[in-house]
Amino acid sequence: MPPIIETCNLTRRFGSNTAVDYISLSIEKGEVFGLLGPNGAGKTTLLSMLCTILKPTSGTATVNCYDIIRQNHQVRQSIGIVFQDPSIDADMTGLENLQMHADLYDVPFSEVDARIKTVLELVQLEDRAKDFLHTYSGGMRRRLEIARGLLHYPKVLFLDEPTIGLDPQSREHMWDHIRMLKKREDMTIILTTHYMEEADRLCDRVAIIDQGKIVALDQPSALKNGLGGDTIILGTKDGQVLCDLLLNKKVSDNVQVHNGEVRAMVANANVLLPRIMEHASTAGIYIEYIYLNHPDMNDVFIHYTGKELRHEQARGQLGKMAMMRRRRVR
Amino acid sequence: MSELRGIYTLWFREVKKFLREKTRLLNAFCQPLLWLFIFGTGMRFTAGIPGINYQEFIFPGLVCQAMLFTAMFMGISVIWDREFGFLKEILVSPISRSSIFFGKMLGASTDVMLQGIIIFPFAFLIGAHMDFVIFLEALPIMLLITFGLVCIGLTFASLLKSFEGFGLIQTFINLPMFFLSGALFPLTNVPQWLQWVSYANPLTYGVDALRTVMMGGIWTPLFPIYVSIAVLLAFDVIMFTIGTYAFSRTE
Numbered sequence: 001m002p003p004i005i006e007t008c009n010l011t012r013r014f015g016s017n018t019a020v021d022y023i024s025l026s027i028e029k030g031e032v033f034g035l036l037g038p039n040g041a042g043k044t045t046l047l048s049m050l051c052t053i054l055k056p057t058s059g060t061a062t063v064n065c066y067d068i069i070r071q072n073h074q075v076r077q078s079i080g081i082v083f084q085d086p087s088i089d090a091d092m093t094g095l096e097n098l099q100m101h102a103d104l105y106d107v108p109f110s111e112v113d114a115r116i117k118t119v120l121e122l123v124q125l126e127d128r129a130k131d132f133l134h135t136y137s138g139g140m141r142r143r144l145e146i147a148r149g150l151l152h153y154p155k156v157l158f159l160d161e162p163t164i165g166l167d168p169q170s171r172e173h174m175w176d177h178i179r180m181l182k183k184r185e186d187m188t189i190i191l192t193t194h195y196m197e198e199a200d201r202l203c204d205r206v207a208i209i210d211q212g213k214i215v216a217l218d219q220p221s222a223l224k225n226g227l228g229g230d231t232i233i234l235g236t237k238d239g240q241v242l243c244d245l246l247l248n249k250k251v252s253d254n255v256q257v258h259n260g261e262v263r264a265m266v267a268n269a270n271v272l273l274p275r276i277m278e279h280a281s282t283a284g285i286y287i288e289y290i291y292l293n294h295p296d297m298n299d300v301f302i303h304y305t306g307k308e309l310r311h312e313q314a315r316g317q318l319g320k321m322a323m324m325r326r327r328r329v330r
Numbered sequence: 331m332s333e334l335r336g337i338y339t340l341w342f343r344e345v346k347k348f349l350r351e352k353t354r355l356l357n358a359f360c361q362p363l364l365w366l367f368i369f370g371t372g373m374r375f376t377a378g379i380p381g382i383n384y385q386e387f388i389f390p391g392l393v394c395q396a397m398l399f400t401a402m403f404m405g406i407s408v409i410w411d412r413e414f415g416f417l418k419e420i421l422v423s424p425i426s427r428s429s430i431f432f433g434k435m436l437g438a439s440t441d442v443m444l445q446g447i448i449i450f451p452f453a454f455l456i457g458a459h460m461d462f463v464i465f466l467e468a469l470p471i472m473l474l475i476t477f478g479l480v481c482i483g484l485t486f487a488s489l490l491k492s493f494e495g496f497g498l499i500q501t502f503i504n505l506p507m508f509f510l511s512g513a514l515f516p517l518t519n520v521p522q523w524l525q526w527v528s529y530a531n532p533l534t535y536g537v538d539a540l541r542t543v544m545m546g547g548i549w550t551p552l553f554p555i556y557v558s559i560a561v562l563l564a565f566d567v568i569m570f571t572i573g574t575y576a577f578s579r580t581e
Contacts, residue, residue: 087415103339106332
């Protein structure tokens with residue numbers, strides 16, 4: 001089966017700034033594919049080109065086997081999009097927004113009502129359908145936008161920062177929705193995010209984008225394992241003895257003593273920890289405490305981009321932006 | 331077929347939103363009253379035109395004014411759609427750009443026509459000559475005025491990226507077009523330069539054609555009515571072409 005999305009040296013420049021820099025990737029049908037990167041890495045620009053609202057400077061791409069430049073009409077029929085910024089008409093009701101979408105995408109008249117009912121149920125908004133959108137909360141609007149994106153049965157659903165500005169509870173909900181969609185509708189979902197946890201828990205594969213380039217692309221677990229596995233930290237008075245013992249017994253070839261703690265880098269801490277305890281007790285070494293460090297996507301990100309994701313700062317700013325936007329919409 | 335459906339839904343949205351804005355409708359109803367009864371009465375008794383009821387004289391002008399201001403405002407509403415993100419939803423749909431422009435134009439034009447028609451009952455209050463036939467004759471002229479004006483508004487909306495330029499349009503497009511259209515004073519006794527500038531204003535032909543139809547024999551037209559209609563038609567075609575071009579280039 002040909003990939004549902006394939007890009008070939010896709011590039012977009014804005015003046016002297018290259019937002020997307022010769023990106024080539026292919027995405028299989030049915031995947032949840034994450035584009036991970038800091039603000040301004042080029043995620044939205046890449047998405048906009050795949051959605052045909054931005055023309056590439058050079059390179060090509062196909063979506064659902066249609067060329068994004070020459071067959072943009074067919075591409076638009078094949079995709080659903082939930083933009084990063086709100087794109088609903090707040091002066092209309094939820095139902096009216098959905099009806100308008102059905103008309104724009106030429107959903108068969110006989111199916112419109114049934115489909116609207118289904119998507120509203122999916123995002124649990126059926127009892128608010130007749131309310132004006134300016135009475136919706138931020139999370140409800142987001143859900144309505146997702147419902148709208150599904151109305152014309154797209155083959156590919158693009159979600160640009162689907163959980164930005166949502167509280168942790170709504171974010172969990174959104175993840176559940178996305179998982180359910182993947183399972184029920186057999187849809188390919190491409191989402192951008194700068195939340196590490198989101199990429200880790202939701203995506204089948206993740207591409208880390210930095211300064212317009214893909215710096216890593218794999219399953220989240222593989223990316224994490226690629227960092228050399230876990231770190232075991234052991235607190236003991238006999239640090240140097242334990243360190244030599246572990247090296248001798250070949251538990252790990254990377255063991256260090258640091259501030260009276262023994263740090264062992266291992267491939268799989270869950271398997272090796274019982275062995276370590278055994279060796280220690282046989283040698284009569286008393287261990288005061290233990291903790292484990294599993295690498296997370298944040299470590300992966302730092303490894304590949306050489307910098308901390310500007311997470312906290314970005315979250316604060318975006319929260320403020322979302323609030324301002326909401327106020328303006330009112 | 332799908333394009334027609336897209337055009338229909340865009341038209342329907344404009345009209346629905348227009349009819350829902352109760353405050354705007356109230357304003358649309360009351361503002362001409364002020365012009366007619368305060369401005370009109372004052373002018374009639376201080377600077378009247380011999381042989382003509384001044385209120386009857388400005389009535390077609392006020393219809394044009396209401397349409398002009400609404401057309402600009404509705405056209406500019408595309409900026410709002412952009413600002414609040416809804417424009418993206420439309421632009422990414424399979425509907426072509428020219429159909430989007432056309433749907434928007436039809437929707438805004440319907441609003442503008444409603445706005446103009448709202449004012450008609452006032453004709454009876456000022457004792458102007460008005461009946462159903464006159465009303466029917468006025469409609470096509472109003473439609474010709476509307477299309478071109480709405481296209482001007484939409485063109486500006488395609489070019490402007492934010493709402494800040496709206497004040498400038500008010501000052502440099504709306505008011506000059508209104509004052510230079512002969513809506514408030516006859517263009518027969520004004521200095522030559524003012525007359526020439528006014529003749530370059532398409533709205534002048536609209537006001538003149540409406541007066542010809544509404545005032546009947548009391549009014550001596552500046553131009554034969556077929557000339558006015560030809561000018562308005564040309565204005566529509568030109569503005570529609572420019573508007574479609576400008577809109578299809580927006581990103």
